[in-house]
Amino acid sequence: MTHPTAASADLFTRAQQVIPSGVNSPVRAFGSVGGTPPFLTNAKGALLTDADGTEYVDLVGSWGPMILGHANERVVEAVREAAGHGLSFGAPQPGEVSLAEEVVSRIAPVEQLRLVNSGTEATMSALRVARAATGRDVVVKFAGCYHGHVDALLAEAGSGVATFAMPGSAGVTAATARDTVVLPYGDREALTALFAERGHEIAAIITEAAPANMGVVTPLEVDGVGFNRFLAETAHAAGALLISDEVLTGFRASREGYYGVDGPGAQGTTDEAWAPDLMTFGKVIGGGLPVGAFGGRKDLMGLLAPAGPVYQAGTLSGNPLATAAGLATLEGLDEAAYTTLGSASRALQQMVADALTTAGVPHVIQTAGTLFSVFFREQPVETYEDAKAQDTAAFTRFFHAMLDGGVYLPPSAFEAWFVSTAHTDEILDRIAAALPAAAGAAAQG
Ligand SMILES: *Cc1c(COP(=O)(O)O)cnc(C)c1O
Numbered sequence: 001m002t003h004p005t006a007a008s009a010d011l012f013t014r015a016q017q018v019i020p021s022g023v024n025s026p027v028r029a030f031g032s033v034g035g036t037p038p039f040l041t042n043a044k045g046a047l048l049t050d051a052d053g054t055e056y057v058d059l060v061g062s063w064g065p066m067i068l069g070h071a072n073e074r075v076v077e078a079v080r081e082a083a084g085h086g087l088s089f090g091a092p093q094p095g096e097v098s099l100a101e102e103v104v105s106r107i108a109p110v111e112q113l114r115l116v117n118s119g120t121e122a123t124m125s126a127l128r129v130a131r132a133a134t135g136r137d138v139v140v141k142f143a144g145c146y147h148g149h150v151d152a153l154l155a156e157a158g159s160g161v162a163t164f165a166m167p168g169s170a171g172v173t174a175a176t177a178r179d180t181v182v183l184p185y186g187d188r189e190a191l192t193a194l195f196a197e198r199g200h201e202i203a204a205i206i207t208e209a210a211p212a213n214m215g216v217v218t219p220l221e222v223d224g225v226g227f228n229r230f231l232a233e234t235a236h237a238a239g240a241l242l243i244s245d246e247v248l249t250g251f252r253a254s255r256e257g258y259y260g261v262d263g264p265g266a267q268g269t270t271d272e273a274w275a276p277d278l279m280t281f282g283k284v285i286g287g288g289l290p291v292g293a294f295g296g297r298k299d300l301m302g303l304l305a306p307a308g309p310v311y312q313a314g315t316l317s318g319n320p321l322a323t324a325a326g327l328a329t330l331e332g333l334d335e336a337a338y339t340t341l342g343s344a345s346r347a348l349q350q351m352v353a354d355a356l357t358t359a360g361v362p363h364v365i366q367t368a369g370t371l372f373s374v375f376f377r378e379q380p381v382e383t384y385e386d387a388k389a390q391d392t393a394a395f396t397r398f399f400h401a402m403l404d405g406g407v408y409l410p411p412s413a414f415e416a417w418f419v420s421t422a423h424t425d426e427i428l429d430r431i432a433a434a435l436p437a438a439a440g441a442a443a444q445g
Contacts, residue, residue, distance in 0.1 A: 005050075005052040005054065006052060007039070007050070007051035007052045008036055008037070008038045008039045008050055008051050008052055009036050011039040011051055012036045012037065012039070023037070025160070026160040026163070026164065027159065027160045027163050027410070027411060027412050027415070028411075030411045031163070031164060032163045032164060032392070032396070032411065032412055032413075033395075033396045033399050033400065033411045033412070034396065034400075035400065037411070038050035038051070038052075038054065038056070038408075039051040043058065043066075043070030043071060044069075044070050044071045045069040045070060045071075045420075045422035045427075046058055046069055046070075046420060046422040046423045046424070046427045047070070047427075048070070048408055054406075055406060056403070056406050056407060056408035057406060057407045057408065057427055057430050057431055057434075058070070058408050058420075059407060059408060059409050059410070059417045059418060059419065059431075060408060060409070060410050060418055061418035061419070061420055062288060063248075063283065063410075063415075063418065064248055064252060064283035064284055064416075064418055065283045065284055065286055065287055065288045065329075066287075066288055066418075066420055067251070067252060067284050067287075067329065067333065067337075067341070067418075067420050067421065068287070068329055068332045068333070068337070068420060068421050068422070069420040069421060069422025069423075070288075070420075070422070072287075072328075072329075072332065072422075074328050074331070074332055075287050075288070075325055075328040075329055075332070077328075078324040078325060078327065078328035079289070079321050079324050079325050079328075081324065082095070082320045082321050082323075082324035083321055085320065086320065087319075087320070087321060088315075088316060088319050088320065088321075089320065090315060092318070093318065093320050093323070095318075095320050095323030095324055095327060096115060096318035096323050098323070098327055099115065099285075099291075099323045099326050099327045099330070100112075100113040100115070100293075100295075102327060102330050102331075103281065103285070103293065103295065103330075104295070106251075106255060106256050106257075106330075107246075107250075107256055107257060107259060107279065107295075108256075108259070108263070108275065109244075109259065109263075109275035109276055109277075109279060109296060109297070110279055110295035110296060111295070111296065111297055111298040111301070112295055112296070112297075112298050112301035112302075113293050113294070113295030113301075114293065114294060114295065114301065114304060114312065114317075115291060115292070115293050115314075115317050115318045115322075115323070116291075116292040116293060116294070116312075116314055116317050117290045117291065117292060117314055117316055117317060117319075117322075118148065118282060118290060118292045119147075119148045119245075119247035119248075119280065119281075119282030119283065119292045120147075120148025120149050120150055120292070121148075121292050121314070122148075122247065122280035122281060122282055122292035122293055122294040123147040123148050123150050123153060123206065123243070123245055123247070123280050123294070124148070124150040125294050125312045126206075126243045126278045126279075126280050126294040126296075127139060127150065127152060127153070127203075127204065127206065127243065128310055128312065129278060129294075129300055129301070129303055129304065129310055129312075130203045130204035130241045130243060130277070130278060130300075131203045131204075132303050132308075132309060132310045133203075133241065133300050133303060134202075134203040134204070134239065134240060134241065136200075136201055136202060136203040136240070137179045137201065137203060138179050138180075138181060138198065138201045138202045138203060139152055139153070139179060139180055139181070139202070139203055139204050139205075139206060140180075140181045140182075140183060140191070140194065140202060140204070140205045140206070141153055141155070141156075141180060141181075141182055141183075141205075141206050141207070142182070142183055142184065142185040142186075142207055142208075142211070142384075143156040143182050143183070143184055143185060143383065143384040143385075144156065144157075144158045144162065144185055144211055144213070144214035144217070144383065144384030144387055145157065145158055145185065145206075145207060145208045145211050145213065145214075145245070146158035146159040146161065146162075146208070146213035146214075147206060147208070147245050147247075147280075148247070148282075149169070151169075151171075151172045151173070151176045152172075152176050152179060152180050153180065153206065154168045154169040154172055155167070155168040155172075155177060155180050155182050156168065156182045156384060157213070158208075158211065158213030158214040158384070158414060159213040159412075159414065159415070160412075162213070162214050162384070162387070162388070162412075162414040163412040163413075163414050163415075165388075181194060181198075181202075184383045184384070184385070185207075185211055185217060185382070185383050185384060186217075186219070186220060186227055186382050186383060187383075188222065188227075188230055191205075191230075191231070191234055192234065195234055195237075195238050195240075199237075199238030199239075199240065200238065200239075202235070202238060202240040203240060203241065204235065204240055204241040204242065204243050204277075204278075205231050205234070205235050205240065205241075205242050205243070206242075206243040206245060207228065207231060207242070207243075207244060207245065208245050208246075208248065208249070209228060209244045209245065209246045209249045209250075209253070209257065209258035209259065209262075210249050210253060210258045210261070210368030210369075210371070212248045212249060212368060212371055212373070212416045213248065213414065213415070213416075214381075214384050214387040214414050215366065215373040215374075215375050215381060215387050215390075215413070215414055215415065215416065216366045216367060216368050216371055216372055216373040216416050217366060217368075217381055217382060217383075217387070218366055218367060218368055219262065219368075220382065226262045226269065228242075228244065228258075228262055228263075228274075228276070229262070229272070229274045232274045232275065232276060232277075233274065235277075241277040241278060241300075242276040242277055242278075243276065243277065243278045243279070243280065244258075244259065244276035244278070244279045244280075245279075245280045246258060246259070246279055246280060246281055247280055247281055247282035247283055247292065248282075248283055248371075248416070249368060249369070249371060250279075250281040250282070250283070250284060250285060251281075251284040251285060251329075251330060251333060252283075252284055252341075252369070252370060252371055253368050253369030253370060253371050254338065254369045254370070255333065255335070255338055257281075258368060258369060259275075259276075259279075260369075261368065261369045263275070276296070277296050277297055277300060278294060278295070278296035278297075278300060279294065279295055279296055280292070280293070280294045281293040281294070281295075284329060284330075284333075285326050285329075285330070286322055286325060286326045286329075287325035287326050287328060287329030287330075288325055288329075289319075289321055289322040289325040289326070290316075290319075290322060291319075291322045291323070291325075291326050332421075337421050338370065340421045341370045341419060341420070341421055342370045344419045344420075344421075344423040344424075344428065345367075345370045345371070345372055345419050347425075347428055348372075348417070348419060348423070348428060348431065349365050349367070349372050351428070351431065351432050351435060352365065352374055352435065353365055355432075355435035355436055355438070355439040356374075356439050356442065358436070358439065359436070359439035359440050359442065359443040360443055361376065361394060361398075361439055361442045361443050362376065362377055362378040362391070363375065363376055363377070363378075364377060364378065364379065364380055364381065366380070366381060370419070371416050371418075372416065372417060373415065373416045373417055374417065375387065375390045375413070376390045376391040376392070376394045376395045376398070376413060376442070377389060377390040377391060387414060390413055391445070392413045393445065394442040394443075394445060395413035395442070396413075397438075397441040397442050397444065397445075398438045398439070398441060398442035399411060399438075400441070401434075401437050401438035401440075401441035401442075402434050402435075402438045404434075404437075405433065405434025405435075405437060405438060406430065406434060407430070407431050407434045407438075
């Protein structure tokens, strides 16, 4: 834990006086890996610079949004241009229409979309619509899936809740917790049994389209039926809805998100029509500015005020800078960009696997489209229990050695690694140079 140098250490001390744990989002505090987080002052392409002038290759990408690399010229120019025309109107503006049109054109189940300011707001609002549409209260979620810090969805959540081994969150009322049923990810029998008993009470199943907040867990097919399709069919048979959370996978796993990987007509799947009723987005959709969105069938989205009875609003929703950044990012994500992302992702997976294998470190790499993560255990990870059974101490040693080698990984064993189109061969070479020492450190248990 040697890396933090004077300026970051000083900032962290000051931060801890005035900000709880010194951070505005828990995982940033390096609590599970120990040490002091570098305070970042600059980012360009695939590189980060901290307050001490130390440079790192970035594999966090602000947890997803920076898919075109940091300070991408097209995105920055779009934001600069928008800023010159006013920072916020609190009234309709053209960028909202263009961004919604782009999403609707890419994601078949989304007929209408509403913009919010974060992924948390998106899932919270989608859940409200689902409860209003069905007149039911109960929501089913899966252990290890993270849907933002919505009260009803924090039980056995992934991301920071997993990183700090918390069962859920204090401050959630018993009544709220009672309306949430948590099942093991991928457990079709448990879901079928639950619906047999309580189907008439269930408003919705919410799932990550591919779990990526306990590390990446690939949804499995059984007899040619993918897990997401199974969820849709199970929900619909009981008059419940499926909310597919693509905050992380959206516009990253493929051009159409994870629905483009396992939806009808996707390569290797059957054409059997199925669709989630509501979908949520965030991260990439804002290109680094605060944007979330939820959308789906027109009849469901029509329940929103002012036409319908479901209230949902936002002073800064559809903000012109945010929509400019999101739109410029999606425009930059053409087929060529996904090809670049895919090859960078695969090359990185291969070099990590090689280094860990050479050092004799048990590991498994799992993918969802161009998204991937590395688990420090031998067997495939299918559930949250599997993910928790990995060797987090080995990850911690690996993490710090990578940081010493100038590579900034997510500071948690339960997170995906994020590449961007700025992860060129030269950048990948710099990661390759850091890997042998880090794999060696991981091996020294
Ligand atoms: C990040 C994330 C969220 C929460 O988004 P915020 O913008 O952090 O509120 C919700 N769902 C998933 C799948 C996520 O990865």
